[in-house]
Amino acid sequence: MTGDFLQVSEREVVELRQQMLAFTRLQLANDFAAEDIVQEALAGALKNAASFTRQANLKTWVFAILKHKITDHLRRQYREPQQDSLDECKNCGHSDDQIFNNELFDDRGHWHADAKPQRWGDADRMVHDEQFWRVFDTCLAGLPPEQGRVFMMREFIELDSDEICAALQLSTSNLHVLLYRARLRLRECLEDSWVKAGEKRS
Amino acid sequence: MMNCEQATQLLSVGMERKLKLKEQAELKMHLLICSGCRQFGQHVQQLRTIIRATKDSSDEPEEKK
Numbered sequence: 001m002t003g004d005f006l007q008v009s010e011r012e013v014v015e016l017r018q019q020m021l022a023f024t025r026l027q028l029a030n031d032f033a034a035e036d037i038v039q040e041a042l043a044g045a046l047k048n049a050a051s052f053t054r055q056a057n058l059k060t061w062v063f064a065i066l067k068h069k070i071t072d073h074l075r076r077q078y079r080e081p082q083q084d085s086l087d088e089c090k091n092c093g094h095s096d097d098q099i100f101n102n103e104l105f106d107d108r109g110h111w112h113a114d115a116k117p118q119r120w121g122d123a124d125r126m127v128h129d130e131q132f133w134r135v136f137d138t139c140l141a142g143l144p145p146e147q148g149r150v151f152m153m154r155e156f157i158e159l160d161s162d163e164i165c166a167a168l169q170l171s172t173s174n175l176h177v178l179l180y181r182a183r184l185r186l187r188e189c190l191e192d193s194w195v196k197a198g199e200k201r202s
Numbered sequence: 203m204m205n206c207e208q209a210t211q212l213l214s215v216g217m218e219r220k221l222k223l224k225e226q227a228e229l230k231m232h233l234l235i236c237s238g239c240r241q242f243g244q245h246v247q248q249l250r251t252i253i254r255a256t257k258d259s260s261d262e263p264e265e266k267k
Contacts, residue, residue, distance in 0.1 A: 109205030117241035
Protein backbone atom coordinates (compact mmCIF):
# COMPACT_ATOMS: atom_id res chain seq x y z
CA MET A 1 0.00 0.00 0.00
CA THR A 2 3.01 2.26 0.25
CA GLY A 3 1.77 4.41 -2.49
CA ASP A 4 2.63 3.71 -6.09
CA PHE A 5 0.08 6.46 -6.56
CA LEU A 6 2.82 8.69 -5.28
CA GLN A 7 5.39 7.42 -7.69
CA VAL A 8 7.43 6.74 -4.61
CA SER A 9 9.07 3.38 -4.34
CA GLU A 10 8.96 1.06 -1.38
CA ARG A 11 12.63 1.68 -0.83
CA GLU A 12 12.10 5.45 -0.67
CA VAL A 13 9.36 5.05 1.89
CA VAL A 14 11.61 2.84 3.99
CA GLU A 15 14.33 5.46 3.77
CA LEU A 16 11.94 8.24 4.66
CA ARG A 17 10.70 6.27 7.62
CA GLN A 18 14.27 5.82 8.87
CA GLN A 19 14.88 9.56 8.66
CA MET A 20 11.64 10.30 10.48
CA LEU A 21 12.48 7.82 13.18
CA ALA A 22 15.97 9.20 13.71
CA PHE A 23 14.53 12.68 13.94
CA THR A 24 11.75 11.70 16.34
CA ARG A 25 14.04 9.70 18.61
CA LEU A 26 16.24 12.71 18.90
CA GLN A 27 13.32 14.73 20.24
CA LEU A 28 11.71 12.15 22.49
CA ALA A 29 14.30 9.81 23.92
CA ASN A 30 11.50 7.25 24.03
CA ASP A 31 11.73 4.66 21.29
CA PHE A 32 8.24 3.23 21.68
CA ALA A 33 6.54 6.60 21.50
CA ALA A 34 8.78 7.53 18.57
CA GLU A 35 7.76 4.43 16.59
CA ASP A 36 4.07 5.16 17.20
CA ILE A 37 4.32 8.78 16.21
CA VAL A 38 6.25 8.06 13.02
CA GLN A 39 3.79 5.36 12.08
CA GLU A 40 0.83 7.69 12.56
CA ALA A 41 2.46 10.54 10.68
CA LEU A 42 3.49 8.36 7.78
CA ALA A 43 0.12 6.65 7.49
CA GLY A 44 -1.68 9.98 7.61
CA ALA A 45 0.61 11.48 5.02
CA LEU A 46 0.38 8.60 2.58
CA LYS A 47 -3.38 8.41 2.89
CA ASN A 48 -3.75 12.04 1.85
CA ALA A 49 -0.83 12.28 -0.45
CA ALA A 50 -2.57 12.05 -3.81
CA SER A 51 -1.81 15.67 -4.60
CA PHE A 52 1.88 15.23 -3.98
CA THR A 53 3.78 14.24 -7.02
CA ARG A 54 7.25 15.32 -6.14
CA GLN A 55 9.37 13.45 -3.72
CA ALA A 56 11.13 16.50 -2.29
CA ASN A 57 7.68 17.85 -1.51
CA LEU A 58 6.62 14.60 0.07
CA LYS A 59 9.54 14.66 2.46
CA THR A 60 9.02 18.21 3.71
CA TRP A 61 5.30 17.64 3.94
CA VAL A 62 5.62 14.41 5.88
CA PHE A 63 8.03 16.13 8.23
CA ALA A 64 5.56 18.95 8.78
CA ILE A 65 2.95 16.39 9.86
CA LEU A 66 5.53 14.66 12.00
CA LYS A 67 6.44 17.95 13.62
CA HIS A 68 2.83 18.54 14.65
CA LYS A 69 2.61 15.09 16.18
CA ILE A 70 5.84 15.50 18.10
CA THR A 71 4.73 18.91 19.35
CA ASP A 72 1.44 17.43 20.59
CA HIS A 73 3.29 14.67 22.33
CA LEU A 74 5.75 17.05 23.99
CA ARG A 75 2.97 19.39 25.09
CA ARG A 76 1.16 16.48 26.74
CA GLN A 77 4.38 15.50 28.42
CA TYR A 78 4.85 19.10 29.46
CA ARG A 79 1.61 18.94 31.39
CA GLU A 80 2.74 15.80 33.20
CA PRO A 81 6.52 16.04 33.36
CA GLN A 82 8.29 12.73 33.26
CA GLN A 83 11.46 11.40 34.64
CA ASP A 84 13.72 11.87 31.66
CA SER A 85 15.28 15.01 33.01
CA LEU A 86 18.40 16.47 31.48
CA ASP A 87 19.04 18.62 34.50
CA GLU A 88 21.87 18.89 36.89
CA CYS A 89 23.07 19.26 33.39
CA LYS A 90 25.26 16.25 33.57
CA ASN A 91 26.22 16.96 30.04
CA CYS A 92 26.56 20.70 30.16
CA GLY A 93 30.15 20.73 31.24
CA HIS A 94 31.29 18.01 28.88
CA SER A 95 35.04 17.87 28.58
CA ASP A 96 34.45 17.34 24.84
CA ASP A 97 32.87 20.76 24.75
CA GLN A 98 35.91 22.30 26.35
CA ILE A 99 38.16 20.63 23.83
CA PHE A 100 35.92 21.79 21.01
CA ASN A 101 35.98 25.37 22.32
CA ASN A 102 39.76 25.28 22.44
CA GLU A 103 39.75 24.37 18.77
CA LEU A 104 37.70 27.47 18.00
CA PHE A 105 39.05 30.04 20.44
CA ASP A 106 42.53 30.86 21.72
CA ASP A 107 43.26 31.30 25.44
CA ARG A 108 42.14 34.91 25.27
CA GLY A 109 38.80 33.77 23.87
CA HIS A 110 39.36 35.08 20.33
CA TRP A 111 38.79 33.09 17.15
CA HIS A 112 41.69 31.06 15.86
CA ALA A 113 42.45 32.29 12.34
CA ASP A 114 41.29 29.06 10.68
CA ALA A 115 38.11 28.84 12.78
CA LYS A 116 36.91 32.37 12.15
CA PRO A 117 33.46 32.32 10.52
CA GLN A 118 33.48 33.02 6.78
CA ARG A 119 30.89 34.58 4.56
CA TRP A 120 28.03 32.22 3.58
CA GLY A 121 25.85 32.30 0.50
CA ASP A 122 22.33 33.67 0.67
CA ALA A 123 19.65 31.89 2.63
CA ASP A 124 17.28 31.41 -0.30
CA ARG A 125 19.76 29.31 -2.15
CA MET A 126 20.41 27.15 0.91
CA VAL A 127 16.76 26.37 1.53
CA HIS A 128 16.41 24.82 -1.92
CA ASP A 129 19.75 23.10 -2.03
CA GLU A 130 19.30 19.40 -1.40
CA GLN A 131 22.97 18.94 -0.82
CA PHE A 132 22.89 21.53 1.92
CA TRP A 133 20.17 19.59 3.73
CA ARG A 134 22.09 16.35 3.45
CA VAL A 135 25.09 18.04 5.05
CA PHE A 136 22.77 19.58 7.63
CA ASP A 137 21.39 16.14 8.58
CA THR A 138 24.88 14.74 8.96
CA CYS A 139 26.03 17.69 11.07
CA LEU A 140 22.93 17.49 13.24
CA ALA A 141 23.41 13.78 13.81
CA GLY A 142 27.01 14.50 14.82
CA LEU A 143 26.01 16.75 17.72
CA PRO A 144 26.03 15.35 21.24
CA PRO A 145 22.46 13.96 21.48
CA GLU A 146 21.21 16.33 24.17
CA GLN A 147 22.39 19.30 22.12
CA GLY A 148 20.77 18.11 18.91
CA ARG A 149 17.59 17.45 20.79
CA VAL A 150 17.16 20.88 22.36
CA PHE A 151 18.26 22.59 19.14
CA MET A 152 15.55 20.88 17.12
CA MET A 153 12.90 21.37 19.80
CA ARG A 154 13.71 25.06 19.71
CA GLU A 155 14.31 25.72 16.01
CA PHE A 156 12.28 23.12 14.20
CA ILE A 157 9.37 22.44 16.51
CA GLU A 158 9.54 26.03 17.74
CA LEU A 159 8.79 25.30 21.35
CA ASP A 160 9.73 28.26 23.52
CA SER A 161 12.33 28.10 26.28
CA ASP A 162 9.78 27.55 29.04
CA GLU A 163 8.18 24.63 27.27
CA ILE A 164 11.50 22.92 26.62
CA CYS A 165 12.65 23.47 30.19
CA ALA A 166 9.40 22.03 31.54
CA ALA A 167 9.43 19.03 29.20
CA LEU A 168 13.03 18.17 30.02
CA GLN A 169 13.08 19.54 33.56
CA LEU A 170 15.98 21.71 32.63
CA SER A 171 16.90 25.10 34.05
CA THR A 172 16.79 28.07 31.69
CA SER A 173 20.49 28.79 31.97
CA ASN A 174 21.37 25.17 31.22
CA LEU A 175 19.08 25.24 28.21
CA HIS A 176 20.87 28.34 26.97
CA VAL A 177 24.22 26.64 27.38
CA LEU A 178 23.05 23.60 25.41
CA LEU A 179 21.61 25.76 22.63
CA TYR A 180 24.80 27.80 22.43
CA ARG A 181 26.95 24.68 22.18
CA ALA A 182 24.64 23.20 19.55
CA ARG A 183 24.79 26.38 17.44
CA LEU A 184 28.55 26.61 17.77
CA ARG A 185 29.08 23.03 16.63
CA LEU A 186 26.44 22.99 13.95
CA ARG A 187 27.64 26.25 12.40
CA GLU A 188 31.22 25.07 12.39
CA CYS A 189 30.28 21.71 10.86
CA LEU A 190 28.19 23.35 8.12
CA GLU A 191 30.95 25.76 7.27
CA ASP A 192 33.56 23.00 7.03
CA SER A 193 31.44 20.46 5.22
CA TRP A 194 29.34 22.67 3.00
CA VAL A 195 30.69 26.19 2.56
CA LYS A 196 34.37 25.33 2.35
CA ALA A 197 33.76 22.09 0.48
CA GLY A 198 31.66 24.06 -2.01
CA GLU A 199 34.49 26.50 -2.60
CA LYS A 200 36.78 23.62 -3.41
CA ARG A 201 34.23 22.13 -5.80
CA SER A 202 33.76 25.32 -7.76
CA MET B 203 36.58 44.17 26.75
CA MET B 204 34.40 41.31 25.61
CA ASN B 205 36.08 38.45 23.73
CA CYS B 206 34.70 36.33 20.87
CA GLU B 207 33.69 33.44 23.09
CA GLN B 208 31.55 35.74 25.25
CA ALA B 209 30.19 37.59 22.22
CA THR B 210 29.03 34.39 20.52
CA GLN B 211 27.38 33.28 23.77
CA LEU B 212 25.45 36.53 23.93
CA LEU B 213 24.48 36.27 20.27
CA SER B 214 22.97 32.86 21.02
CA VAL B 215 21.31 33.88 24.28
CA GLY B 216 19.92 36.95 22.51
CA MET B 217 17.84 34.57 20.38
CA GLU B 218 16.25 33.22 23.58
CA ARG B 219 15.69 36.30 25.71
CA LYS B 220 16.05 40.05 25.45
CA LEU B 221 19.58 41.08 26.35
CA LYS B 222 20.16 43.56 29.15
CA LEU B 223 21.20 47.04 28.10
CA LYS B 224 24.72 46.51 29.36
CA GLU B 225 25.00 43.24 27.43
CA GLN B 226 23.66 44.88 24.30
CA ALA B 227 26.13 47.75 24.53
CA GLU B 228 29.16 45.52 25.09
CA LEU B 229 28.12 43.15 22.33
CA LYS B 230 27.64 46.03 19.91
CA MET B 231 31.10 47.36 20.69
CA HIS B 232 32.61 43.96 20.04
CA LEU B 233 30.75 43.42 16.79
CA LEU B 234 31.98 46.76 15.46
CA ILE B 235 35.52 45.47 15.46
CA CYS B 236 35.02 41.71 14.89
CA SER B 237 33.91 40.41 11.49
CA GLY B 238 34.07 36.77 12.67
CA CYS B 239 31.45 37.35 15.34
CA ARG B 240 29.31 39.41 12.96
CA GLN B 241 29.32 36.42 10.61
CA PHE B 242 28.53 34.07 13.49
CA GLY B 243 25.50 36.17 14.41
CA GLN B 244 24.26 36.16 10.83
CA HIS B 245 24.73 32.43 10.47
CA VAL B 246 22.78 31.42 13.55
CA GLN B 247 19.94 33.73 12.50
CA GLN B 248 20.13 32.37 8.98
CA LEU B 249 19.85 28.83 10.31
CA ARG B 250 16.70 29.76 12.20
CA THR B 251 15.25 31.41 9.10
CA ILE B 252 15.92 28.56 6.70
CA ILE B 253 14.77 25.84 9.10
CA ARG B 254 11.47 27.70 9.51
CA ALA B 255 11.27 28.35 5.76
CA THR B 256 11.33 24.61 5.01
CA LYS B 257 8.31 24.18 7.20
CA ASP B 258 6.37 27.11 5.78
CA SER B 259 6.78 25.86 2.25
CA SER B 260 5.71 22.41 3.37
CA ASP B 261 2.37 23.66 4.63
CA GLU B 262 1.38 24.49 1.09
CA PRO B 263 0.50 21.74 -1.35
CA GLU B 264 2.39 23.32 -4.24
CA GLU B 265 5.95 24.39 -3.96
CA LYS B 266 6.54 27.88 -5.26
CA LYS B 267 9.08 28.04 -8.00
